[in-house]
Amino acid sequence: MKKGDVIYYRDEQNDDFAGNGISAVEVKKDFPFAPKSLIWRIAEFFAYYVIAIPLVALCWLFTGFTIYGRSNIRALRRELRKEDRGFFLYANHTHWLDAFAGPLVCFPKKSHVLVSPDTVSIKGIRTFVQMLGAIPVPTERDAVPPFVEAIERRIEEGRAVMIFPEAHIWPFCNFIRDFKAGSFRYPVKLSVPSVAVCICYKNRRGLGKLRKTPRREVCISGPFYPDSSLPAPEAKQKLRDEIHLWLKQTAEAHSDCEYVKYVRE
Numbered sequence: 001m002k003k004g005d006v007i008y009y010r011d012e013q014n015d016d017f018a019g020n021g022i023s024a025v026e027v028k029k030d031f032p033f034a035p036k037s038l039i040w041r042i043a044e045f046f047a048y049y050v051i052a053i054p055l056v057a058l059c060w061l062f063t064g065f066t067i068y069g070r071s072n073i074r075a076l077r078r079e080l081r082k083e084d085r086g087f088f089l090y091a092n093h094t095h096w097l098d099a100f101a102g103p104l105v106c107f108p109k110k111s112h113v114l115v116s117p118d119t120v121s122i123k124g125i126r127t128f129v130q131m132l133g134a135i136p137v138p139t140e141r142d143a144v145p146p147f148v149e150a151i152e153r154r155i156e157e158g159r160a161v162m163i164f165p166e167a168h169i170w171p172f173c174n175f176i177r178d179f180k181a182g183s184f185r186y187p188v189k190l191s192v193p194s195v196a197v198c199i200c201y202k203n204r205r206g207l208g209k210l211r212k213t214p215r216r217e218v219c220i221s222g223p224f225y226p227d228s229s230l231p232a233p234e235a236k237q238k239l240r241d242e243i244h245l246w247l248k249q250t251a252e253a254h255s256d257c258e259y260v261k262y263v264r265e
Helices: 038-063 070-080 096-106 126-131 141-156 182-190 206-210 232-254
Strands: 006-009 065-068 087-091 111-115 134-136 160-163 194-202 215-224 261-264
Touching (some): 038 065, 038 096, 038 126, 070 096, 070 194, 070 215, 087 096, 096 111, 096 215, 126 134, 134 141, 141 160, 160 182, 182 232
Parallel strands (some): 065 215, 087 160, 087 194
Antiparallel strands (some): 194 215
16 A cells, blocks of 8 residues: 555445455464463464563564554553453554554553454464454354353453454555444443454655655553443443543544545445
């Protein structure tokens, strides 16, 4: 995708412009959503901290980015330390690099990310992708219980789980799309906080103008807590509305570059 491209869309919730061309595999109930063996844990630690984190940091430094609000994550970690429980991250989805925001903002704790089946469909790297924290969304109903169990287990281990409620990638989109409240069932059910992460696009300045793509800013909110006084459906919707509003206001305040123009048909 290049600067000045115009993309026409009809449905903010369902249109997908990722264009990866991957033939997705089916994620069924026998899929190993959260392997438990000792060998897996050792290999997972090595893959994540020795290989992935340095590469992720270099990749983001090369593309240009700034993180604001990391202190909010540190403060939340201190608050949750006694319970040793994790939390959820909700971010807009504008680039395949978005998945690396979780490891960067949560380091040194490990973070996981809910991904589409495409992510675990490339032969030869599925296991490695899982070691990096990917939890694929199932494609059949019978696979939902072990999928949810994997999410709950990661939270109980004190890790973060990143979710993209917009679901689909809209490259370089500088506004927040409408999204459903479905993915907010997890923090409501587990009674754990959520943090919003807004990826904004900025015009480059000085020598940075030599780069073709815009600079990224990653803005991190304080914690949002589910309202325990409300029934689950209402608490889920309220949490969705609060996080959507924060993301929307943050994108409007910080994104000043329209690298790709999105036009509703």
